[in-house]
Amino acid sequence: MSGGTSVQLRLLVWLKAKLVWRNLARNKAAAVGAVLALLFLVPSAIGVAFACGIGFQALEPFYAEHLLRAVLLGAYLVWILSPLFGLALTEDYDLSKLLVYPITPRTAFAGALLGSLLDLGVILLIPTLVAVLVSFSTDPVAVPVIVIAEVLLLAHVVGLSQIIRLASARIMRSRRARDVTIVLVPLGLAAVYAVTQLLPRAALDIDWQRFLNGRTWQVVSYLPPGLAAQAIGGASRGALGLPLAYCALLGAITAGTLYTAGWLVDSLYRAEAAHAPVRRRVPVRPQQEVPTRSAAEATGADTLFGLRVPPVVAAVAEKEVKYLLRDPAAKSLFAWTIYMLIVFLVMFLHGRLTATGQTVSEPILWGLVGFLLMGESQLALNIFGFEGAASATLFLFPSRRRDILIGKNLVHFLGMCAVNAFMLVLLAAAAGAGHLVPQLVALMVLGSAVLVACGNVTSVLLPVKMKLDRWGIRRQSSSESIAYMFLYLLAMIVIGALALPAIAAIVVPAIWFGSVWLALTVPLGGAYCAVLYLASLHLSENALMRREPDVTAKLTGEKDG
Amino acid sequence: MSEAEARAETGAYSILATGLTKRFGEVVAVDRIDLRVGEGEFFGFLGPNGAGKTTTIRMLCGLLRPTEGTIRVAGHDLDREPLEVKRRIGVLPEEISLYERLSGEEFIVFSARMHGLQLDEARSRATDLLELLELTEAKDRLIVDYSMGMKKKTAFAAALIHQPKVMFLDEPFGGIDPISVRAIRNVLQHLAGRGTTIFFTSHVMEVVERLCTRVAIIHEGRIVGDGALAELRAKAQAGSDSTLEDIFMKLVDARGDEELLSWL
Structure with a gap:
């Protein structure tokens, strides 16, 4: 990394920290939100982490690993779906505003990734990741594997979240898309409500043993949170080769995610530059007379x-x-x-x-x-x-x-x-x-x-x-x-x-x-x-x-x- | 009643503002200014950024309540007869705020009807204005999809459609293509020739020099010069060949930046 790039990265992280702080200092609603988050969300996140930790410890290793997959999958879905509903887990500066500076899109994206470490979403995820580390570190060799798997998953999730945000930002430039989204959100929530009303009854009828061995859950196991869970579970059982293989696969997916996100930023940059308005040529017409009709006063009525x-x-x-x-x-x-x-x-x-x-x-x-x-x-x-x-x-x-x-x-x-x-x-x-x-x-x-x-x-x-x-x-x-x-x-x-x-x-x-x-x-x-x-x-x-x-x-x- | 107020009452002054002041907390944006603009005058109102131009225009149209001072427009006291004033004015604000979910034509017709024009007449005038301002092709599109220049032209058409006696135009040419600039300029000159008073702000000195019969310069909330170009030259002690820009620089005490940028 060149000296110039590291200075730019430091500047971007500083910008992020400054914007987060200014937002809290100048916007009382945001400050109240931050206080509420500290009072309720952080304790909740710690509570969830404790519950997970107890679950991991109390369950047999087979079920503990499935619980781990479910927990990581849940966190994963919250992270990647929240930008679609306008709930920003990351407080981003507008990447397009960096266009005017001599900064590469990749540096801008790397800065956004580093800055996201200050985000509430990451902070809320950390207790659960610590609980996972503590619960599954049964062997000293397992610790680095678990740390690697967690860091890779975190990088993937943050990168994927950026992809969704950037892609939705492109879509949201269209007024029609914005209008449709505004209408779809409540309708989507209505659908979620209807499903949650029906789900508890359906959950009672599920044969969980069969579900855990079924194809659906196996597919989930090969998604990034599943790969991380399998690497962590394997490492906790003392294995090394297979967990490292899972980590390598997760690393490849994460690299692909980061590359795609970087490419999106790049294309966003180029699109910004290319979207300069092109004026339509209009034929020059002879000057017209100014309309000089007499004013009509409001005397009548309309229907x-x-x-x-x-x-x-x-x-x-x-x-x-x-x-x-x-x-x-x-x-x-x-x-x-x-x-x-x-x-x-x-x-x-x-x-x-x-x-x-x-x-x-x-x-x-x-x-x-x-x-x-x-x-x-x-x-x-x-x-x-x-x-x-x-x-x-x-x-x-x-x-x-x-x-x-x-x-x-x-x-x-x-x-x-x-x-x-x-x-x-x-x-x-x-x-x-x-x-x-x-x-x-x-x-x-x-x-x-x-x-x-x-x-x-x-x-x-x-x-x-x-x-x-x-x-x-x-x-x-x-x-x-x-x-x-x-x-x-x-x-x-x-x-x-x-x-x-x-x-x-x-x-x-x-x-x-x-x-x-x-x-x-x-x-x-x-x-x-x-x-x-x-x-x-x-x-x-x-x-x-x-x-x-x-x-x-x-x-x-x-x-x- | 002062002589100026008596003249304003009889219509000799289209705009008469006395002791006009606006304070935002501790900041005095406009500081006890007096303005007298005669009927049919093309009046330029100049000043650097933050000098108080837009605040003054917003007060003169009744969009902002003055902290102190009185305003008479088209022979009516703005405080006591706001609707009588609004009936006689057309306003093109600097920050355009239109009903963006109406189409351009719908908005112009709506504006005409709000001024009491019959629907047929409103439509007919809107068609003329859309044609004049090169908006006919876009007339059915929602304003939210317009460019800034198109929005400005739409706002101009809406400000003009009821044939106002006094027009307030805040930076009317910003973001507008040269063809439309010429069309608007011709309309304004035509209106001024027929007795409409134009109160006009712009940062483009050449345009102001070319169009305006009289100019006032506001700086830090106070009028530092008011009169025809020759009177301003005398006040600024500028040479006979000095341009409005030279006069402006002198009156607002603008320093030369060459020394500051010696490293450039």
């Missing part, structure tokens, strides 16, 4: 969902509909709704199938309405949050703020009602409570109206910038997040109190006095919601006029004096 509404209401509502259909944040919200639907469907159907056909109790279904509305509250209570920096554009328009609010409210209210009604019909059917559907839908409609009404006020007084990542939408972390959470909780209590008359209008007659009273109480509840909405519109319109610069500053993340 929206069959209703005659002012043009601004129609424009805002159409924009909002397009956004709900196209914006990944909205898609993500919808995907999470589908996730919730699958979870509840599995829960209700599973309950009916296993618990002697017992139906889901009615209070759970009533509570489900509140749960659905709670899930949508991040949209309804923060209607400008999804606008982000574009709120500056919105507030530049001279339109009546009342029209902007109505346009947004109309779409959110109708959207929530449609999605929630669909879900309630399905879930009530799954729970064997189809007769409750009209009352549940009526409660949901009134609840949505209360939520939308209160949302106008909270959106103006408590706007929060929303950030989109592969896990979906979340609030931008900031030093104000704890204060915000407190205020949000307070707002939810107030909203709950304001919703009581609407809830009572449906629940009280449905449960205690008989459904016939609903003919009187539902219109009363509707009237209450209408009054509440008009009051909120008046309040929030005036507040918005005063607070627009503050709302914009919050949503664009600017600090104001």
Whole structure:
């Protein structure tokens, strides 16, 4: 290694350490996350290592080695799958930013590998690797073999993780790929949930002795964690030749992995250089006259969902509909709704199938309405949050703020009602409570109206910038997040109190006095919601006029004096 | 009411800012500046990076609340009648923030409708502007897939579509191809000729010198020069053949870097 390369490597490790430290020092959420990791994850990792150590010691050597394979395989899967879900076990600097320096791609990659030794994922893996070393070091000769096998496996895992990250980064450059991923993550989690509900029962039926000797497990044994486990197991039994052969095979796979990762970095570099935008030649046209049509003032009305509404209401509502259909944040919200639907469907159907056909109790279904509305509250209570920096554009328009609010409210209210009604019909059917559907839908409609009404006020007084990542939408972390959470909780209590008359209008007659009273109480509840909405519109319109610069500053993340 | 305010009220000044100040914590970004821009003026607003140009424009459009000072635009007090001001202005901010999940055409039509134009008229004007700015082929693509130059042209079209009386343009030519630069420049000159006030920032001195009838230079939050080129020359005590760049360097007290880079 030349002197220049070693200096560059030292610099890259320094850069990594600096970025990790800065992230902790400047980002309170990250610092809290690190403290939580120290308090919970590190003890958990030590606990897992202890449990593994006890298992290795207590089991017969044959089963201890299979347990070792399973443990290493589990760690391996967590490492390589986590980047796909956006959960970075490695805190990487952006390798493409190193493009401008005279550094080879391989040095950049080697620096990333060295830097990953500072990562939480590696730190969490170390206790288990130590437990393996202690438990299987029955012979002094076994110690170096075990150490070699563990180091090779660690290098392979880190390299493979880099490959997945780099490959996914290339895919994620495509806007469509990003949008699809955002939707797929919750659906993937829904699938995982459904599988975990079914797996325990399936696990009881498995003949484990047969499984351990079966072809599937044998295939797993020749994957890198299996090779490491076989090398370690063999060395602990006093063998040397076969364990070294396994180590050599693992070493070859690791070398191949590192070579591939280095090649990917290399191709990433070249692709970055080659992706400089090429401008299309456009024909030079004779200069055109500037459009000088006379301005038309807003005098007429447009049609929206069959209703005659002012043009601004129609424009805002159409924009909002397009956004709900196209914006990944909205898609993500919808995907999470589908996730919730699958979870509840599995829960209700599973309950009916296993618990002697017992139906889901009615209070759970009533509570489900509140749960659905709670899930949508991040949209309804923060209607400008999804606008982000574009709120500056919105507030530049001279339109009546009342029209902007109505346009947004109309779409959110109708959207929530449609999605929630669909879900309630399905879930009530799954729970064997189809007769409750009209009352549940009526409660949901009134609840949505209360939520939308209160949302106008909270959106103006408590706007929060929303950030989109592969896990979906979340609030931008900031030093104000704890204060915000407190205020949000307070707002939810107030909203709950304001919703009581609407809830009572449906629940009280449905449960205690008989459904016939609903003919009187539902219109009363509707009237209450209408009054509440008009009051909120008046309040929030005036507040918005005063607070627009503050709302914009919050949503664009600017600090104001 | 001062004479300047009376003139602003009658429309003689399209933009009148008095004692305009903006503080971010301890930092004073804009420090008690006064601005008077007449109707139909092509007004250049220059300054080094971090001088307070963008902060000033954001305050003049109502996107940022001043810490102190008053603003009147197109004859209306921004604090008391923000919607009346917004009805009469078009803004092209430096950092473009559009609805990126709308197509270019959808966004321009949306902007027109938000200004109260009927749908047919909005569509017709959008078609003209898209054609003028070479965006017709890309009109159905989502803005998120546009290049920075295309986004800027889209934002320019949206700022123009309602025929504003005052336009605020923050670095309008950055990242735009020469053909579109010429188209935009011609549109702006045409508008200024018809009485539209253009408040314009740029770092390209030649463009400012060529287009603007009057220039103000802001440095460290304060106006250090304001007037036509000849007046600025006199203030900077620069020669009669000095360019706007020479004047700018003198007024912002820019030092020569040659000695610092003696090793180069």
